Amino acid sequence: MPAIVRAVTEHVAANLAEELRLEDIARAVHVSPWHLSRTFKRLAGKSIADSVREQRLGKAAELLAQSGLSVTEIAGAVGFDNAGYFATCFKQATGMSPSEFRKKRERA
Numbered sequence: 001m002p003a004i005v006r007a008v009t010e011h012v013a014a015n016l017a018e019e020l021r022l023e024d025i026a027r028a029v030h031v032s033p034w035h036l037s038r039t040f041k042r043l044a045g046k047s048i049a050d051s052v053r054e055q056r057l058g059k060a061a062e063l064l065a066q067s068g069l070s071v072t073e074i075a076g077a078v079g080f081d082n083a084g085y086f087a088t089c090f091k092q093a094t095g096m097s098p099s100e101f102r103k104k105r106e107r108a
Helices: 003-014 022-029 033-044 048-066 071-077 083-094 098-107
Strands: none
Touching (some): 003 033, 033 048, 048 083, 048 098, 071 083
């Protein structure tokens, strides 16, 4: 994994609950926002926004499977201000609502 992609991924993972703006991520990895956006997309094959969303939903799936936190608490823990929007994004990504995902994991 290229160094800049790894740096962005690590920064995002460490700050999932925070608002992650391109400008802030670029500052954290010491490049301009424009350069970061273009370089990240070229190297990772996806936008930074898509990468952030994937990491947030991945962590949410982990929390749904391993914790007793409510869906609203999990949404906040992974950086979604709105639990309804979180549920919509989660369903688009997994084909299941967060509650359905949790129930399926409990039965497995």
